[in-house]
Amino acid sequence: MALARSLRRTNPITIVLASLLAIGFLFFILSPTSTAAFTSQERHDDAAQNPLSPPTKPFRKAQSAAGGRRAPPPVVHYNMNNVTTSGTAANNRERILVLTPLSRFYSEYWENLSKFTYPHQYISLGFIIPKTREGNAAYSALQSAITKTQSGPIDDRFASITILRQDFPPPIQSQDEKERHKLENQKIRRESMSRARNSLLFTTLGPSTSWVLWLDGDIVETPPTLIEDLTGHDKPVLVANCYQRFRNPDTKEMDIRPYDYNSWTDTQRSLEIAKNMGRDEIMLEGYGELPTFRNLMALIADRSPERNTSEIMELDGVGGTALMVKAAVHRDGAMFPPFPFYHLVESEGFAKMARRLGWKCYGLPNYFVRLTPI
Amino acid sequence: MALARSLRRTNPITIVLASLLAIGFLFFILSPTSTAAFTSQERHDDAAQNPLSPPTKPFRKAQSAAGGRRAPPPVVHYNMNNVTTSGTAANNRERILVLTPLSRFYSEYWENLSKFTYPHQYISLGFIIPKTREGNAAYSALQSAITKTQSGPIDDRFASITILRQDFPPPIQSQDEKERHKLENQKIRRESMSRARNSLLFTTLGPSTSWVLWLDGDIVETPPTLIEDLTGHDKPVLVANCYQRFRNPDTKEMDIRPYDYNSWTDTQRSLEIAKNMGRDEIMLEGYGELPTFRNLMALIADRSPERNTSEIMELDGVGGTALMVKAAVHRDGAMFPPFPFYHLVESEGFAKMARRLGWKCYGLPNYFVRLTPI
Numbered sequence: 001m002a003l004a005r006s007l008r009r010t011n012p013i014t015i016v017l018a019s020l021l022a023i024g025f026l027f028f029i030l031s032p033t034s035t036a037a038f039t040s041q042e043r044h045d046d047a048a049q050n051p052l053s054p055p056t057k058p059f060r061k062a063q064s065a066a067g068g069r070r071a072p073p074p075v076v077h078y079n080m081n082n083v084t085t086s087g088t089a090a091n092n093r094e095r096i097l098v099l100t101p102l103s104r105f106y107s108e109y110w111e112n113l114s115k116f117t118y119p120h121q122y123i124s125l126g127f128i129i130p131k132t133r134e135g136n137a138a139y140s141a142l143q144s145a146i147t148k149t150q151s152g153p154i155d156d157r158f159a160s161i162t163i164l165r166q167d168f169p170p171p172i173q174s175q176d177e178k179e180r181h182k183l184e185n186q187k188i189r190r191e192s193m194s195r196a197r198n199s200l201l202f203t204t205l206g207p208s209t210s211w212v213l214w215l216d217g218d219i220v221e222t223p224p225t226l227i228e229d230l231t232g233h234d235k236p237v238l239v240a241n242c243y244q245r246f247r248n249p250d251t252k253e254m255d256i257r258p259y260d261y262n263s264w265t266d267t268q269r270s271l272e273i274a275k276n277m278g279r280d281e282i283m284l285e286g287y288g289e290l291p292t293f294r295n296l297m298a299l300i301a302d303r304s305p306e307r308n309t310s311e312i313m314e315l316d317g318v319g320g321t322a323l324m325v326k327a328a329v330h331r332d333g334a335m336f337p338p339f340p341f342y343h344l345v346e347s348e349g350f351a352k353m354a355r356r357l358g359w360k361c362y363g364l365p366n367y368f369v370r371l372t373p374i
Numbered sequence: 375m376a377l378a379r380s381l382r383r384t385n386p387i388t389i390v391l392a393s394l395l396a397i398g399f400l401f402f403i404l405s406p407t408s409t410a411a412f413t414s415q416e417r418h419d420d421a422a423q424n425p426l427s428p429p430t431k432p433f434r435k436a437q438s439a440a441g442g443r444r445a446p447p448p449v450v451h452y453n454m455n456n457v458t459t460s461g462t463a464a465n466n467r468e469r470i471l472v473l474t475p476l477s478r479f480y481s482e483y484w485e486n487l488s489k490f491t492y493p494h495q496y497i498s499l500g501f502i503i504p505k506t507r508e509g510n511a512a513y514s515a516l517q518s519a520i521t522k523t524q525s526g527p528i529d530d531r532f533a534s535i536t537i538l539r540q541d542f543p544p545p546i547q548s549q550d551e552k553e554r555h556k557l558e559n560q561k562i563r564r565e566s567m568s569r570a571r572n573s574l575l576f577t578t579l580g581p582s583t584s585w586v587l588w589l590d591g592d593i594v595e596t597p598p599t600l601i602e603d604l605t606g607h608d609k610p611v612l613v614a615n616c617y618q619r620f621r622n623p624d625t626k627e628m629d630i631r632p633y634d635y636n637s638w639t640d641t642q643r644s645l646e647i648a649k650n651m652g653r654d655e656i657m658l659e660g661y662g663e664l665p666t667f668r669n670l671m672a673l674i675a676d677r678s679p680e681r682n683t684s685e686i687m688e689l690d691g692v693g694g695t696a697l698m699v700k701a702a703v704h705r706d707g708a709m710f711p712p713f714p715f716y717h718l719v720e721s722e723g724f725a726k727m728a729r730r731l732g733w734k735c736y737g738l739p740n741y742f743v744r745l746t747p748i
Contacts, residue, residue, distance in 0.1 A: 084385065132456055140552065162581070164581065195706050198705060200708070201574070201576070202704055202707075203579060203580065203581045205577060206575050206577065223663060235593040331572060331573040331576045331577060332569055332572055333572035333711065336707065338706065339730040339731065340706060357712060357713065
């Protein structure tokens with residue numbers, strides 16, 4: 001039923017932004033209790049001077065506000081030569097936009113995000129939440145978490161937060177694991193996810209954004225240095241390896257298992273399969289009935305404690321669970337194709353598009369982020 | 375030489391935003407001299423309440439600004455159910471983002487834009503200008519024009535203006551008409567133009583934008599009701615017919631001739647040509663040595679004074695000279711492919727991408743906009 005409904009698509013306007021919540025935070029010029037690594041003077045200097053500044057910058061209250069009527073504001077220059085993307089992002093005060101499609105709110109997700117060591121004043125958050133009952137619950141829970149953090153200690157507060165609501169139901173209502181991954185549902189699910197990601201991206205990317213971190217809403221465990229670690233490699237597109245904790249039925253112990261099969265390299269055989277596909281067919285990963293013969297990053301991880309987490313490999317497809325992208329790659333036009341693009345959709349199609357634009361994609365097989373355990 | 379340089383592409387970061395100029399304008403709550411159709415109360419109500427508002431809204435000075443230190447700002451809601459795209463855009467106060475890649479500044483372009491009858495308070499402008507000597511001149515001239523308009527009569531002022539600088543030289547230095555259109559240069563030129571358009575789009579599209587009007591910098595003559603006329607048709611993608619004034623060598627009189635050949639419908643024959651092309655080949659329009667056999671909108675216009683300017687036709691490819699796009703189409707992911715996409719690039723590739731996303735493209739063969747005359 002849910003499937004039939006999604007296929008109908010009578011109204012092609014599938015994603016319309018329904019509601020936007022913007023939480024702004026003013027960094028106070030004088031903050032006697034601040035123990036920030038960045039001094040209040042630095043915060044002051046860093047703040048946007050113009051009220052029409054994009055939401056990626058904290059706003060500084062106009063100092064001449066007391067004077068009643070004002071003349072039209074002067075021309076304000078933002079010198080964007082400093083919009084770098086480098087391996088030393090924090091030193092250069094590079095702004096990170098963390099984008100999360102959210103269907104359920106996990107408090108562990110927020111706690112993990114809150115512990116990021118990258119200076120929060122350079123982190124903006126963007127969410128897109130479906131307008132479903134579950135989405136409404138996620139929206140409320142997220143709002144509470146935001147309110148708490150943004151009125152908490154100054155160093156914990158993020159530069160800005162934007163929430164978009166998707167006004168159409170997701171094509172597959174059930175978020176049940178089995179239902180979500182059925183092969184026939186997967187194509188529709190990932191098309192819908194692509195549109196959500198694109199809406200979020202096109203709406204929130206601003207002129208001062210250096211990096212975009214795509215972080216799925218069910219990622220509940222990452223190193224707190226995730227942003228520093230991923231930007232540190234200074235790659236246009238870089239994905240971490242997503243694992244899931246689970247109770248191993250054999251050992252009865254908690255164990256981890258690979259989760260995201262969307263990070264891979266092509267092989268001769270996988271390229272041949274693609275070559276023989278119909279124009280609108282797509283290759284999906286992780287289905288026994290349709291082997292792709294790709295090299296999956298998920299399966300070549302070194303899980304030993306002494307592994308080298310900096311090991312890096314070039315990839316042809318990437319997953320979107322924890323994906324760091326230079327903003328310039330998106331600005332060039334790389335988005336998440338909701339239609340088959342070289343037989344690929346969503347994050348895998350994005351990787352192909354980035355490559356068509358002349359950028360390279362990479363993965364960190366031994367650098368783990370973890371999904372909500374089951 | 376210029377060609378060789380552009381092909382080198384040693385650094386894939388081809389478009390980095392180099393400088394951003396944001397001109398904000400505060401709509402005064404009390405404006406005794408205003409003869410606006412929209413009352414000052416309406417302007418007040420319409421203004422953004424939060425300093426972190428996107429630049430598509432005028433900012434309203436916080437009324438409690440006099441009180442010294444303030445508590446963290448509350449959660450602010452923007453009800454986006456009102457982000458409609460309708461045939462009665464002005465009544466719904468729909469926000470239009472006018473995007474213009476600019477290599478030369480024509481004062482006639484600005485004058486024409488300034489005469490737009492759509493309420494300027496709902497119009498935001500975005501420009502991208504190359505970092506060349508010519509670009510620098512255009513940048514200065516544009517700034518002067520902006521400063522004049524934005525400090526002029528309140529009703530003439532635009533909601534916000536953003537200028538991006540492209541920090542790489544355009545691939546073909548000469549803007550000479552013949553040089554620009556040489557077949558071998560055209561592919562490179564349009565790839566570069568695609569990246570410029572994408573940078574501009576991804577950076578400026580905000581949550582409250584309803585429509586994006588792509589208006590080339592050499593369009594110097596349009597009906598002042600251009601926005602009302604194009605939005606009035608309520609189509610996802612709609613292009614006007616771009617003509618150029620010239621002195622007819624036969625009659626010695628001023629005449630008009632078709633200019634933009636990128637708006638067309640496919641024919642059986644053109645589809646066959648595309649089918650037999652190599653994956654990375656593109657079909658370009660307007661070259662005798664490579665006929666496409668498409669139906670060109672430019673050539674079927676009724677040029678009589680009593681023509682029906684509302685006549686509308688469905689299109690497979692569109693030009694970017696005067697192109698109205700519902701923001702939802704871009705948010706879905708439709709951008710200007712700098713790589714061959716179904717053998718198409720730039721605005722023609724955009725049309726194909728929009729169609730792949732389920733949207734339809736249209737043109738107005740008898741509705742003329744005019745390029746700088748020669």
